[in-house]
Amino acid sequence: MSKPADANDECVGPESEQAGKASSCAGCPNQSSCASGEGPKAPEVDPAIASAMARVKQRVLVLSGKGGVGKSTFSTQLAYGLARRGLKVGLLDLDICGPSIPTMLGLQGREVHQSNSGWSPVFMDVQSDEDAPEEGELCVMSIGFLMPDSDSAVIWRGPRKTGLISQFLGSVDYGELDYLVVDTPPGTSDEHISIVQLLKPCFGPTDGAVVVTTPQEVAMADVRKELNFCKQTGINVLGIVENMAPMKLPFDNLSFFNTSGKDCTEDTLKELKEKCPSIYEQMRISVDVFPRAGGGPEKMAKVFDVPYIGQVPLNRELQNACDRGDPSHLSGENYLPIRNVVQHVIDRTNPTLLEEKKRAALEEKKVENTGKSGVVSIQGGKMFM
Numbered sequence: 001m002s003k004p005a006d007a008n009d010e011c012v013g014p015e016s017e018q019a020g021k022a023s024s025c026a027g028c029p030n031q032s033s034c035a036s037g038e039g040p041k042a043p044e045v046d047p048a049i050a051s052a053m054a055r056v057k058q059r060v061l062v063l064s065g066k067g068g069v070g071k072s073t074f075s076t077q078l079a080y081g082l083a084r085r086g087l088k089v090g091l092l093d094l095d096i097c098g099p100s101i102p103t104m105l106g107l108q109g110r111e112v113h114q115s116n117s118g119w120s121p122v123f124m125d126v127q128s129d130e131d132a133p134e135e136g137e138l139c140v141m142s143i144g145f146l147m148p149d150s151d152s153a154v155i156w157r158g159p160r161k162t163g164l165i166s167q168f169l170g171s172v173d174y175g176e177l178d179y180l181v182v183d184t185p186p187g188t189s190d191e192h193i194s195i196v197q198l199l200k201p202c203f204g205p206t207d208g209a210v211v212v213t214t215p216q217e218v219a220m221a222d223v224r225k226e227l228n229f230c231k232q233t234g235i236n237v238l239g240i241v242e243n244m245a246p247m248k249l250p251f252d253n254l255s256f257f258n259t260s261g262k263d264c265t266e267d268t269l270k271e272l273k274e275k276c277p278s279i280y281e282q283m284r285i286s287v288d289v290f291p292r293a294g295g296g297p298e299k300m301a302k303v304f305d306v307p308y309i310g311q312v313p314l315n316r317e318l319q320n321a322c323d324r325g326d327p328s329h330l331s332g333e334n335y336l337p338i339r340n341v342v343q344h345v346i347d348r349t350n351p352t353l354l355e356e357k358k359r360a361a362l363e364e365k366k367v368e369n370t371g372k373s374g375v376v377s378i379q380g381g382k383m384f385m
């Protein structure tokens with residue numbers, strides 16, 4: 001039995017003989033039920049959240065142990081990437097003290113409105129991939145939409161944050177979604193406990209978390225705590241993403257200097273292009289920005305027995321897309337790592353979804369075509385097809 005999200009830090013485990021009796025159980029809300037042998041109280045399901053989540057096929061949390069690993073950038077790309085594949089996606093920004101997603105998607109200044117069915121999130125256009133079964137959709141909810149301006153600070157204590165998280169989960173009209181991607185703040189703080197308490201009771205067997213890290217030990221040390229948090233609270237880890245992995249640059253992104261410090265980029269690139277055109281065109285230079293600790297995130301995934309999803313390299317085009325607030329321009333080799341991550345998430349959560357949508361789109365087309373070719377005209381009491 002996993003440790004309940006509201007258990008004390010030093011929980012001995014509800015199945016332990018000491019459950020509810022150990023000194024570390026003092027003050028735990030489950031103390032009396034654990035001591036009586038009943039085990040921790042089943043988490044209460046908020047009816048509003050249960051009803052909103054019943055309209056969502058899959059829920060994916062994006063977690064990172066540490067700030068600065070590009071978690072919100074990744075969440076944005078994951079949500080937009082799922083929508084590019086022709087899916088209906090909601091992106092919920094729960095980084096209450098540092099909401100950056102509206103900026104990354106170019107949605108600053110947009111407002112959310114309240115209607116009878118709850119708050120309406122902000123919808124944005126999606127440029128779907130050519131092989132997508134239908135046009136994707138992306139709607140976004142963030143505290144950033146409720147702030148007077150992007151420089152305003154949110155200085156809230158735990159209960160107020162919990163109240164807002166509960167409203168964002170239960171009082172927003174996301175509609176029917178294939179995926180809800182939830183961007184969480186870094187660490188394992190109050191917000192995480194609230195998210196797990198409120199959302200976990202609505203989790204299906206394939207819902208879970210993608211954990212984002214960079215390859216340095218300082219980031220991985222915190223991610224190990226995050227992985228233990230998932231284990232203790234029974235959250236299924238869909239995989240670990242190695243973000244900000246070595247950059248892979250084409251030659252024309254580089255500058256060249258001679259030993260006296262003179263910039264000779266133009267001449268060098270010209271010579272390279274003339275003498276080694278295939279190297280110039282087809283090779284990429286890998287730049288390792290962060291030191292790689294031990295076996296890196298891949299080894300950490302093996303140790304924790306969770307899937308290693310792969311690398312998302314540091315990428316100038318990706319950073320530009322976030323700064324410009326336009327994720328649609330990521331293409332070709334720059335888009336591939338994100339598309340691979342998106343495919344992994346689909347494979348781990350709902351592997352037949354795209355095929356089902358393709359089949360449904362095909363059926364719809366057939367019906368449309370049949371309708372067109374089967375137009376019936378009646379002339380002089382006779383039917384002509």
Ligand code: SF4
Binds near residue numbers: 008011029
């Ligand atoms: S009372 Fe139960 S859930 Fe709470 S800390 Fe003790 S063993 Fe864990």
